[in-house]
Amino acid sequence: MFSFILWYLLSTLLGWLTFPLAYQLFPALKDRGYTLSRAFGLLIWGYVFWLLASLGIAQNDIGGLLLGLVILAGLSAWTFFSDHRPQTTDFDDRVHGQSSIVEWVKGNKRFIITAEILFFVAFAFMAFVRAGNPEILGTEKPMELMMIHGIMNSPTFPPRDLWLSGYSISYYYFGYVMTSMLAMLTGTPATAAFNLMISLIFAMSAVGAYGILYNLLSKTLDHRPQTAEDHGTVNGQSSTVTALLAPLFLLLVSNVEGFLEVLHRRGWFWTNGNNFWTWLDLPELRDAPTQPLGWIPDRFWWWWRASRVVQDYELTGAFTGDTIDEFPFFSYLLGDLHPHVLSMPFVLLAVAIALNIFLGGWKGKINLYFGELHISKTGFAVIALMLGGLAFLNTWDILVAGALIVFSYALTRIRESGWGWGRIEDILLLAIPVGIVAYVMYLPFFIGFDSQAGGLVPNFMFPTRGAHLWVMWGTLFVPVFAFLVHLLRTKTPANWRAGIWTTLTLLFVLLAAMFAIGLLALRFRPELVVPILESQGRDAGTFIVDSFARRLSYIGSLITLLALLIPALSFLLHRNHESFDALPPADEPSTVNHQPPMFVLLLITLGTLLILGPDFLYLRDNFGWRINTVFKFYYQAWILLSLAAAFATAMLFMKLRGTAKVIFNIVFAFILVVGLAYPTLGIFNKTNNFKPPFGFTLDDFDRVEIENPDEAAAILWLRSAPDGVVAEAVGGAYSSYARIANYTGLPTVLGWDNHEGQWRDYLLIGNRRQDIETLYTTPDGFTAQEIVARYNIRYIFIGGLERSTYAVDEGKFNSLYRLVFQQGNVTIYEVP
Known part of the structure; x- marks a missing residue:
């Protein structure tokens, strides 16, 4: 409960901290970006922190997190106290509210209260659902926990891959960076941050969708005269309530x-x-x-x-096998913290950016070598930040977000200059330069990313x-x-x-x-x-x-x-x-x-x-x-x-x-x-009718301590021990294998090998699986020492899974290495 409150307060603080920036950057939206300020703030903060850590300027620690937050706060404060006018004067009070942020807040209390209630209810609802089944077991959950723990335990970026010791993550991991940031700043263990992040993403998506529909309805109603027969009103009250249809259709309504x-x-x-x-x-x-x-x-x-x-x-x-056709509520019910879930509020942010462009925001001119781009430099930078961030969050999303933004821009050019071949030039003049800039902005990620496409x-x-x-x-x-x-x-x-x-x-x-x-x-x-x-x-x-x-x-x-x-x-x-x-x-x-x-x-x-x-x-x-x-x-x-x-x-x-x-x-x-x-x-x-076998909790480690207290004690010991590679049993995916790496944040020689094969060349995996089997089963101490040296192994873990997977020869370990932990059937040896 305490972690839930901390996450709510931190996300709300982040939203208000970012709102002055959003207020100026989304002049064409009726809500001035308020409903997306949490996601926008997390994107900017995450980008600044990740870039500083990737360049070696900051460490992946509390100090680095606070430095990134200070930079975000500085940008927002400069915007707030400068009180810049929107970049175009085409918006009257019906669109951009009052000239100051304070007056806008005073004039939109009903809307703000509705949005905040929606966020809190959505956050609490999904947290309650997750507390009823918090297990990080099955499907992709262990992989996602590995990502979070690996990032939290990496001193700098790129973060290390806990399932392939000696290598960094080759995956789109920005969402896990954001999760780790919130966890580290609030002191939340990874096993609880996992469930809190699902809940937060659900809530940010709810309020983001609400804001988009509110902006659409407000703009639509504002552009026709109000009549006595209208069932809606132009003063925003109808839009404030009716916009709740968006989170309903996005997050709750499911397929047939x-x-x-x-x-x-x-x-x-x-x-x-x-x-x-x-x-x-x-x-x-x-x-x-x-x-x-x-x-x-x-x-x-x-x-x-x-x-x-x-x-x-x-x-x-012949049946080829099931084709995956997830929809949002299934994803949240399943509880996988996968990139397509993590990116949802940021896809909605991209939709809002496209809508802002479509409604005439960010007017300006950028003179390029090949022509003139009719958009402001600030708007161009935000688009590049957004699209690069989506590629880092869930690379697939860049297609729909990029297309939506580019075609929204094209429609504004059609309104201004009519139809013609020049509109194709407009599309290319935006798409190509913004793609290049987005790539450069996130270059440290793209350099280390090995796509399976x-x-x-x-x-x-x-x-x-x-x-x-x-x-x-x-x-x-x-x-x-x-x-x-x-x-x-x-x-x-x-x-x-x-x-x-x-x-x-x-x-x-x-x-x-x-x-x-x-x-x-x-x-x-x-x-x-x-x-x-x-x-x-x-x-x-x-x-x-x-x-x-x-x-x-x-x-x-x-x-x-x-x-x-x-x-x-x-x-x-x-x-x-x-x-x-x-x-x-x-x-x-x-x-x-x-x-x-x-x-x-x-x-x-x-x-x-x-x-x-x-x-x-x-x-x-x-x-x-x-x-x-x-x-x-x-x-x-x-x-x-x-x-x-x-x-x-x-x-x-x-x-x-x-x-x-x-x-x-x-x-x-x-x-x-x-x-x-x-x-x-x-x-x-x-949720088993909301009767969880281990009680309501957001921390999956509570289950581990009840189910296997010996391994739980060993995991806690390893968390406090000096850093090093741990050897544990290697087995199939979607199983309990790689559990020690997942729950400790220490790298193991090999986790789920089929996933590593998806992320990178199978040649990099080599003979790791066979070598670990040999390490546990061989009676030859020299062979064991050679394998230990090859992978720089520091800890050798022997628990129930290792004993059931291999015919473990423990004698050589007793003679070669120091016994550092023993409880029940769990033993840990440390290589001196």
Whole structure:
């Protein structure tokens, strides 16, 4: 509880410390960046601290942390006392509030209180959930704990890799740096910081999404006259409450699978033989429901299936394995502190940056060698800081964030200068220089980062079934489709010719790229292609024909995505969108001045393309198939489409009348029932109905002390011992192996070898696994000493896992090394 309070106070202090800076940097946003100031402050503080430690200017200790915080405070104080005006005078009081920060705060108390209550409730809620199942066991959790402990125990950067002694981390680890910073400054052990960081990320994402929707709604409502019939108001009160839809859709509303679990448990639509569940083809749900029938799913870890609804089959009918299609609530329920979770509030920060640009913020000029960039130098620097930080946090996110920012800038240039080839030049003039600057700003990371990406691979065999697409996206698709239908119904101006041709062009590009890469691979890398053709029992021609026959049988997914893309692009590409105007009420005559919110249409377009892309191309990596590409692209798409769905719902609530409003209210209620079935039931299953076997705690080490007090005592001893490499048993991933490194922060010779193989060349791992086995089992002291010297081992740990993994010959250790710890069946030897 004390650590929770400290983290809340520190994050709140960080937000207020950063707000003067955000206030000046986000002049076009109604909230002036307030709701994203915590994430923005953590980004700046983290970058400054990491850079100083990487350059050897500061140490990875409390002093270095405070130095970074002082620099952030200095920037903010300079901004506050200078009280600079926004970089453009195009914003009146409706957008930027009063001229001073103090007056802005006084005038926005209702909004600030609502945002702070939301943050605290979200932080406390997720902390309570984590306290009910705080175990850092299974899936990727041990790896993530290793990252945190490794960074906390590294005197400088790059931090050392605890799973490969002698090497530094080769992974995007910025989120773990941020976690370690908060842990070190508050004195929180890594095993508690793990769960607190999940809770903090959840809360920052909640308030960040809330702020984005608040800014969108406020801007929309401010741009049309208020009438007596309006269901919303222009004074911000409606936006303050309605904006809560954003965290609801982003973090709580889930896919349809949880609702299907309830239907299946009730035995609905089930008959012997072929039935709805056979057609749907979701593993476990194809099987007969357990008896007696009930309402609550009772299958072990039933909530896992929701993250694996997209099913891929080879042309032979062989199942390739589950494709990962996580969504936010699943991630928080699972409790993995993985980069895609850690980056979420910063992706939202990138969305806010794009929105600020779209609304006219950061106007200025930068003269480049090849042309003129119409953006301020400060804005350019913030974009570079943000994009480089996202690459460091979760490299996949740079695609969606970069595209959103660049195309938002392009839309502002279209409003200012019209359509033309010059807009392509504008895109390149922003994208290329900002990419170079971002790379240079984070150069110490990129130098040591070894990506597993191996180029693009054509996806002939694995289109997504329409049924699976709707199970995954139905709760977001419905409000987005309703929004687009309303635009059609109100005769919102659209360029249908441009929308259709642009969509067909994008589809052609994806198909052409798929064929081109496939033909090039067949011509120049047949050793990669021929085994695939042989495994399917087909030559190249038959393979292509059968693949397209499958696409035709799965045509529902393509039709769905095209039905989103065509209208979204048609409205987006209309030439007469000079302003960000509001939607007309359904019964109000439409005129050329009634334009859709272009930024939301951009979110819909990019989100849809992220879903469509993996049906044609995927990134080659160690997974072999499209599993990881679907995972990362779908997750980014959920963020964008959840914001769009929240905006759509809010606007339809305020604009619909009569029967249409009644119908939409019923539809929305159904969406809530379907989308909230998963979190409502899943949370009790995951937490054992909030009856944790080891009591409520945020510190997983409390469990370790109860389950294995001897090893817990040994771990505490090693934490206080001098630094050194520890030898422990080596085994498979997603297991208890590497536990000593994970819980002590000391490097081991080899942790999970398959993960190290993903992060770097397998040649670097060498014979470490075999050498450790030899170290424990050989009776030959000289052989043992040679291995100890080779890996600079200081401690040899012998516990229950070592004894069950190897036939340990302990005699040589007794004769060669000093016994420094003995309790129960745990022994530690130190090499002199």
